[in-house]
Amino acid sequence: MTAGTLQHGSSPGDGLDLRAEGHWTAEHARALEPLLAQNMTLGHESGARVVFDATRITKLDTYGAWLIERSLRLWSSRGIDARLVGLPPTYRNLFEKVRGGRQQLTPLKHKQTGIGATLESVGRTMTAVFSDLFTIFQIGGQLVVAFLSVCLNPWRFRFTSLVNHLERVCWHAVPIIILITFLIGAIIAQQGIFHFRTFGADIYVVDMVGVLVLRELGVLIVCIMIAGRSGSAYTAELGSMKMREEVDALRTMGFDPVEVLVLPRILALIIAVPILTFIGSMAALYGGGLVSWLYGGIDPKIFMSRLHESINMKTFAVGMIKAPFMALIIGLVACMEGMQVKGSAESLGAKTTDSVVKSIFLVIVIDGLFAVFFAAVGI
């Protein structure tokens, strides 16, 4: 293949005489661009003239045509009389098509810079936070309405859907929940024994594991796992249904998307999270007990009797009572984010990330609020 070239011809008078040769095509565009740029600096004095001779071009495509056209336009804009001569007739159509382009973009609105931009972005973030809060209450309200209307007309409740979601968020989550909470319980016990041993208080590790797991860690670990596992799945499912107009299709058929899609999902979570919390807490206690026995030398019988003394029904209840509230908040955030997905794949990804981050954050905030509340009522 002959690469495209540009040569200076004999220049009669004050003008610039350029002769193009060879293939002026996409693969040579990279080399041709600087060749033309060199000649742009020439002929600054107005009244000068440029003759671009295209007779010897053997192959031309959009790239070559545009390179020539943009140079001609630039020369003309500087008041230079630029002319194209000898374009092979085969390429006349193509050149006319390229020449027809206007290339003008409407200028963008002026963007804020400096302190203004910072303030603007802070403002936008704040409004986003409040509008999120508003949307959560909104979808919460719709959920209550849907729940009440289902209570009044129980046959409308999607029982199959509930069971399906229960299988996915509860039954399928059991192995991973058991594994993780078992390990957490074991690690807490090991750390406790290691540090308590220095002042001969090994046995108190049982109190620590018992209270910590039942009151706080069991439910927190389970909720974080569920937010990552099921919350993200909910957002992605609802989001892609939103993208493909399935949600709109439901609405036009006279169904309430909240009742059909959101209610069974959130109810499944509200049932699943307490069950998983219970299973998780037991697994964590078992892990703690096992490590206490094997690593700390605390006999299982002693572990059990010590556990009986250190915890009571209230300790257990404090952990369990939090579970459904956490489940509700995970479900609400996941469904809210899912319903806000716009057309693009990127927005689906962003909303799924948001869903997990926000629900884990809110789970921890709510856990803190519960701690304050229980301290105030003296439990």
Added chain:
Amino acid sequence: MATRGEPVIKVRDVVVDFYGRRVLNGVNLDLKRGEILGFVGASGAGKSVLTRSIIGLLPVKEGTIEVLGTELTKASMAEKQAVDRRWGVLFQQGALFSSLNSGKNVEFPIREYLRLSPKLTTEIAIAKLEMVGLKPDVYRNYPSELSGGMIKRVALARALALDPEILFLDEPTSGLDPISAAEFDHLLLTLQETLGISVFMVTHDLDSLHRTCDRIAVLADGKIIEAGTMDVMLESQHPWLKSYFHGERAHDDFHVPIKGRRVTERRA
């Protein structure tokens, strides 16, 4: 321009199995340089399978596919990539990257293959958008903000980004209103004329077939049962073809000689 009429795609005795079912059973087909080939067949006959086999998305069990002188079934990765640069594919739904705006979608192949200056890349992208009949401002729109017809045009601009020699179109006029579809046909003819590209078009649109195609190939029972001009199709005695071209959706004026219906006279 290279000589017209030599085949740019040669499909020989191609056999393709899809999910354990023999979809293509000995297909022979040529796409000649500079022509628009309409490719028709019943839904599920394997049109998409053949298209996807040619562009390398589906493996071929037997037979050979030669594109622009390279036999794809035996070519190395580098040879295949060299051919990839010389064709453009317009998918049915456009398949624009939703995270990039229209302009960046068109720039994507240019950026990857040609490494031009950013300014020139942008200008070429805008030129391509204008060539397919869009306003330069569409450059900044994201695919989710565009209508179906505009998505097809942007996707066409992306398919044309590297000035390909072959263009694959998968039902380009489906989902477009008749006016947009007619505009698309017109656009296709203009592009064929200005860029001299060869077009392989899968379509169900009878108007489009009639207005734009130089030749039509018909796929049925895993084989090409007929290939030729519209007149050949209309005269064919094959039952499926008879019901296709003489059915309820076919207009009477199809039987009027084609001459003069084209946007411009291109051939003798």
